[in-house]
Amino acid sequence: MTALEPTLAFLGPIGWQELLILAVIGVLIFGKRLPEVGRSIGKGIVEFKKGLAGVDEEVDAAVQRQKQLEEDAGDTTTVETHADANAKPSA
Numbered sequence: 001m002t003a004l005e006p007t008l009a010f011l012g013p014i015g016w017q018e019l020l021i022l023a024v025i026g027v028l029i030f031g032k033r034l035p036e037v038g039r040s041i042g043k044g045i046v047e048f049k050k051g052l053a054g055v056d057e058e059v060d061a062a063v064q065r066q067k068q069l070e071e072d073a074g075d076t077t078t079v080e081t082h083a084d085a086n087a088k089p090s091a
Helices: 016-086
Strands: none
Touching: none
16 A cells, blocks of 8 residues: 555545545535635635745744844944953953
8 A cells, every 4th residue: 555545444445436436426515615615725725825924024033133133242242352351450
């Protein structure tokens, strides 16, 4: 059995013929509602993609903020290091 073959333990692998029969039965039963289901699935996919784009934007913004904080911290450390180097030792 390959990974592409769906199976039920007591029936064995389901072939393309069985899947075709199930699809025809599904169209006969749910035929009038299939356009609504398709639209709903399409809207769901669009909303999911928008959500992913929003998450990507938030992650990018967080990375930029982190880089900016690191640069600011690096600049402050450099200034303090120079200030400490120019200070006279108190002995």
